Amino acid sequence: MSKGNTLRRIVRLPRKVWLSITCLWNAFKAFLQGASLGKGVRLEGKIYIRNDSGKGIIVGDGTHVTGGYCRNRISRNVASSLCTQGEGRIVIGKGAGISSSCIWARESITIGDHANIGADCIIMDHDAHSMDPVSRRDYVSDEKGIASAPVVIGEDALLGARVIVLKGVSIGRGSIIGAGSVVTKNVPSMQVWAGDPASFIKQIGE
Numbered sequence: 001m002s003k004g005n006t007l008r009r010i011v012r013l014p015r016k017v018w019l020s021i022t023c024l025w026n027a028f029k030a031f032l033q034g035a036s037l038g039k040g041v042r043l044e045g046k047i048y049i050r051n052d053s054g055k056g057i058i059v060g061d062g063t064h065v066t067g068g069y070c071r072n073r074i075s076r077n078v079a080s081s082l083c084t085q086g087e088g089r090i091v092i093g094k095g096a097g098i099s100s101s102c103i104w105a106r107e108s109i110t111i112g113d114h115a116n117i118g119a120d121c122i123i124m125d126h127d128a129h130s131m132d133p134v135s136r137r138d139y140v141s142d143e144k145g146i147a148s149a150p151v152v153i154g155e156d157a158l159l160g161a162r163v164i165v166l167k168g169v170s171i172g173r174g175s176i177i178g179a180g181s182v183v184t185k186n187v188p189s190m191q192v193w194a195g196d197p198a199s200f201i202k203q204i205g206e
Contacts, residue, residue, distance in 0.1 A: 019044050035059065035082070038094065045069070046079035046100075056084035056105070060094035060113065067100050074161055075100035075119040088125070093155060104128075107148040112155030118179065120162040125151045127167065154189060174204060 026043035034054035037043075038061035046068030051057045059065075067080035078100040084090055088105035092098075093113035101121040103109055109125050111117070129136050130145025149168030153159070157171050160179030171177065171187045178194025178201070187193050192201040 022046075030057070030059075033057070038063070041065075043080075045075075046077075048079050048081040048083065050081075050083040050085075052085050053087050056087065056089045057082055058090070059092045060096065062094055063092055063096040063098070065098045078120060105151075106146065108150040109153075110151070111153045112157065112173065114155055115153050115157045115159075117153075117159050118161040118163065121159050121164070123151060123153070123165045125149060125167045176204065 022045050023042050026047045027037065029049050030037055030043065033049045033051040035049060035051050035057035037059050040062045041059050042064045044064065044066045047065060049057070065080050066075065068075065068077050080098060080100050081102040081104065082090055083104045085106045089108045090103055090105050092111045093115065095114045096111055096116070098117040099119040101117050101119070101123065103123045106126040109123055117123070126146050126148035128146065130142045131147070132145055135141040135145040147167065151165055151167065152170040153165070154171055154173035154175065156174045158176045159165070160177060160181070162180050163177045164182045165171070166182070166184050169183050169186060171183065172189030172191070174190045175187050176192045177183060177187070177198060178192070180196070181194050181198040182196040183193070184197040187198070190204040192204060193199060194201050
């Protein structure tokens, strides 16, 4: 082994140790929050977890969630967030990959097996605030006026960096959403969509 390779391994060692420590710490936080983690789940780097009901977050076997300065170079120093409010639910399938993204559910967000969520994505099943400007002046009335609808991301779907998925949207199996897109309506399976708002680009396999 060359001296250069040996030096690189030595330099990378503290990083690997740090990532292993964050996985243990995040798993402990998930346990305290009542989240259900499958076998081989890795919550690596900066991860924020909020599980209001204590039963609203379920993560399938082999899923990998990263946050902050981790493996993905474009994640920057941004934490991943798995956040449920009230009786909201987040269900993530097996073998999914999520990089420094915010997943925030008041009702239901489902992410299929082997789906990939790129860096800095935002997936929300609600509007966050009431549409009525007077209601927004008061926290209680603002909360009551928030509209929500379930979000479904199909298996093997791919969301590019900084995609925003809004309430009530379903993205079909194997579909690809281009970086920076805002998805406001349903996307069928095996299609490429992009833009703001996202629109059809082409059928995959054509």
